[in-house]
Amino acid sequence: MSTPLRHLYLAAYDIRDNRCRAGALKLLRGFATGGxxxxxxxxxxxxxxxxxxxxxxxxxDEATDRFFLLRLDPRQRTLVLGTGEAPADPEFFYIG
Incomplete structure (x- = not known):
């Protein structure tokens, strides 16, 4: 059985409610490599x-909050400003 293909996305949100914002953070950090x-x-x-x-x-809340998910083009070169490191695929992903 082959491993599912993963794509790199940029996820951004602007959520007013603290509890909902914390839930979005927890959800996305489960998949995040940086942010x-x-x-x-x-x-x-x-x-x-x-x-x-x-x-x-x-x-x-669709009336006040925003969520954005953008698939990044893997052919583009990664530019790093400051002391950051370019994103790299880890040896494995743990989701659970």
Whole structure:
């Protein structure tokens, strides 16, 4: 059985309610390889992407909150500013 293909996404949110914002942070950090505050780089399979989108709907108020998920082009060179490190695939991913 082959390993599901993962793609790198940029996930960002602006959520007013503290509890909902904490829930979104917990959800995304489960997939994150890096990020700052409300913007995270996350690796997702298609099934995981669907699950994230289904769960985020329950956390946000569509009238006041925003959520953005952008698939990043793997052909683009990564630029790093400051003391950050370029994202790299770990040897394995643990989700659970």
């Amino acid at each position: 700052q505050k409300s913007v995270h780089e996350i690796w997702l399979t298609e099934a995981e992407k669907r699950r994230v989108l289904e769960q985020i709907v329950w956390l946000i």
